[in-house]
Amino acid sequence: MKASLLLQTALRHFAQHGYEGASLQEIAQDVGIKKPSIYAHYRGKDDLFLTAMTHALATQKIHLATYFISTRHLSLEESLKGFFDWFLEESTQNDQLKFILRIAYFPPVKLEREVTDLINPFFDSMQRHLTRLLRERDRQEQILYSDDYESAALAYLTVTEGTMTEFVFNGVEAYQRRFTAVWPIFWRGLVR
Amino acid sequence: MKASLLLQTALRHFAQHGYEGASLQEIAQDVGIKKPSIYAHYRGKDDLFLTAMTHALATQKIHLATYFISTRHLSLEESLKGFFDWFLEESTQNDQLKFILRIAYFPPVKLEREVTDLINPFFDSMQRHLTRLLRERDRQEQILYSDDYESAALAYLTVTEGTMTEFVFNGVEAYQRRFTAVWPIFWRGLVR
DNA sequence: TGTTAACTAACGACCGTTAGGAAGGTGACG
DNA sequence: CGTCACCTTCCTAACGGTCGTTAGTTAACA
Numbered sequence: 001m002k003a004s005l006l007l008q009t010a011l012r013h014f015a016q017h018g019y020e021g022a023s024l025q026e027i028a029q030d031v032g033i034k035k036p037s038i039y040a041h042y043r044g045k046d047d048l049f050l051t052a053m054t055h056a057l058a059t060q061k062i063h064l065a066t067y068f069i070s071t072r073h074l075s076l077e078e079s080l081k082g083f084f085d086w087f088l089e090e091s092t093q094n095d096q097l098k099f100i101l102r103i104a105y106f107p108p109v110k111l112e113r114e115v116t117d118l119i120n121p122f123f124d125s126m127q128r129h130l131t132r133l134l135r136e137r138d139r140q141e142q143i144l145y146s147d148d149y150e151s152a153a154l155a156y157l158t159v160t161e162g163t164m165t166e167f168v169f170n171g172v173e174a175y176q177r178r179f180t181a182v183w184p185i186f187w188r189g190l191v192r
Numbered sequence: 193m194k195a196s197l198l199l200q201t202a203l204r205h206f207a208q209h210g211y212e213g214a215s216l217q218e219i220a221q222d223v224g225i226k227k228p229s230i231y232a233h234y235r236g237k238d239d240l241f242l243t244a245m246t247h248a249l250a251t252q253k254i255h256l257a258t259y260f261i262s263t264r265h266l267s268l269e270e271s272l273k274g275f276f277d278w279f280l281e282e283s284t285q286n287d288q289l290k291f292i293l294r295i296a297y298f299p300p301v302k303l304e305r306e307v308t309d310l311i312n313p314f315f316d317s318m319q320r321h322l323t324r325l326l327r328e329r330d331r332q333e334q335i336l337y338s339d340d341y342e343s344a345a346l347a348y349l350t351v352t353e354g355t356m357t358e359f360v361f362n363g364v365e366a367y368q369r370r371f372t373a374v375w376p377i378f379w380r381g382l383v384r
Numbered sequence: 385t386g387t388t389a390a391c392t393a394a395c396g397a398c399c400g401t402t403a404g405g406a407a408g409g410t411g412a413c414g
Numbered sequence: 415c416g417t418c419a420c421c422t423t424c425c426t427a428a429c430g431g432t433c434g435t436t437a438g439t440t441a442a443c444a
Contacts, residue, residue: 002423002424016301017212017301018210018212018213018298019213020209020210020212020213021210021211021212021213021300021301023398023399023400024399024400024401025398025399025400033423033424033425034424034425034426035400035401036401036402036403036424036425036426036427037423037424037425039400039401039402040422040423040424041423044400044401045399045400045401101297102297102298104361105293105294105297105357105361106210106294106298108213109208109209109213145380148373150373151372151373151374151376151377152373152377154369154370154373154374155373155374155377155378158350158351158354158355158358158370158373158374159350159351159354159374161354161357162350162351162353162354163350165297165353166350169296169297177346178346178350180343181340181342181343181344181346181347181350182343182346182347182350182351184343184381185343185344185347185378185381185382186347186377186378186381187381188337188380188381189376189377189378189379189380189381189382190377190381194389194390215432215433215434216433216434216435217432217433217434225389225390225391226390226391226392227434227435228390228391228392228393228435228436228437229389229390229391231434231435231436232388232389232390233389236434236435237433237434237435385444386443386444387442387443387444388441388442388443388444389440389441389442389443390439390440390441390442391438391439391440391441392437392438392439392440393436393437393438393439394435394436394437394438395434395435395436395437396433396434396435397432397433397434397435398431398432398433398434399430399431399432399433400429400430400431400432401428401429401430401431402427402428402429402430403426403427403428403429404425404426404427405424405425405426405427406423406424406425406426407422407423407424407425408421408422408423408424409420409421409422409423410419410420410421410422411418411419411420411421412417412418412419412420413416413417413418413419414415414416414417414418
């Protein structure tokens with residue numbers, strides 16, 4: 001039980017201060033134990049970090065997949081656009097996303113290989129899922145301008161990344177400003 | 193002379209390891225001096241960091257402005273699209289951009305205020321310049337679908353950010369894949 | 385002569401980590 | 415049922431190492 005609280009606290013610290021900036025001292029203090037007690041649960045800082053990462057990736061993967069499954073009955077536009085609103089409501093898991101974004105862009109140098117080996121499959125899988133979703137939906141709706149679904153998926157990912165990042169780091173208002181600016185243009189470029 | 197080499201080396205280290213992860217020891221060694229010699233040029237780590245940041249922002253601001261001035265004679269599409277190619281060629285200054293992106297998203301906690309006070313005006317100014325450029329060009333060309341130039345600028349920024357980030361962190365191929373995917377869709381959504 | 389930029393030596397603080405032990409719970413066995 | 419061994423989880427104390435920083439000195443140069 002303490003182990004998962006420890007993991008969740010560590011993730012928050014890693015997200016906020018980065019690998020090098022996070023201190024086991026402060027993490028332990030936040031959990032309410034002493035620093036050496038961490039070693040009863042994890043082999044060390046690296047182990048704590050990589051475990052937090054594995055856990056965050058697995059959780060987020062399920063979390064994202066769940067949304068697109070739950071909106072099977074909606075139109076493609078409603079599903080794609082609704083993802084932004086849904087994401088906003090689910091912002092409890094901000095720490096995990098911030099953590100993932102941070103280590104994806106700026107992995108700790110000494111764990112670079114381990115990080116990219118875990119991160120790349122995550123993003124690849126997201127892109128594949130999205131491509132498949134676009135293809136299947138377009139077969140029914142015949143709504144998209146081009147049948148290059150892979151490019152459409154990549155473009156959608158670029159837009160979501162850009163706006164989500166804005167949300168995670170600059171707050172709701174900046175996010176909504178950016179989303180209402182970019183979505184109409186993007187969608188207009190996407191459909192017939 | 194050593195002072196500017198020091199600055200440039202420090203920037204590279206900050207970009208790669210972050211504020212907390214960068215070590216004065218290693219920076220000095222990279223320059224070819226001993227650690228305490230840094231204090232002959234800067235008051236300390238904070239001063240080194242903030243000076244590097246101020247310098248990088250000023251340089252990049254001029255650098256970006258120069259492009260859009262130099263393409264006054266081109267069409268709006270050529271100017272906006274050409275920016276991506278131009279940026280790719282100018283990739284010498286990658287360190288500066290990587291540094292700026294890193295500290296914009298993940299500022300060192302203890303210098304958070306100083307960083308945002310310098311970063312926000314930078315991005316605001318970019319957006320204002322872009323909005324003005326779009327308005328002036330559209331007055332001549334009458335090409336854009338909407339006259340909401342601020343939204344268009346914000347959308348363009350989202351797309352550039354998304355693809356540039358991809359370039360800085362995942363290399364040229366990932367960048368070009370993403371750009372060729374997103375640009376046609378974006379431009380189609382933008383024009384009449 | 386004063387200034388600049390380098391050096392060596394050393395400071396206290398914090399880092400991640402290890403050793404060793406105390407408290408509490410769990411399960412096996414007589 | 416009692417008890418003994420074991421494991422888990424926490425603790426205190428301390429380790430070697432690195433961190434940013436300061437003091438004090440020296441050589442070069444204006």
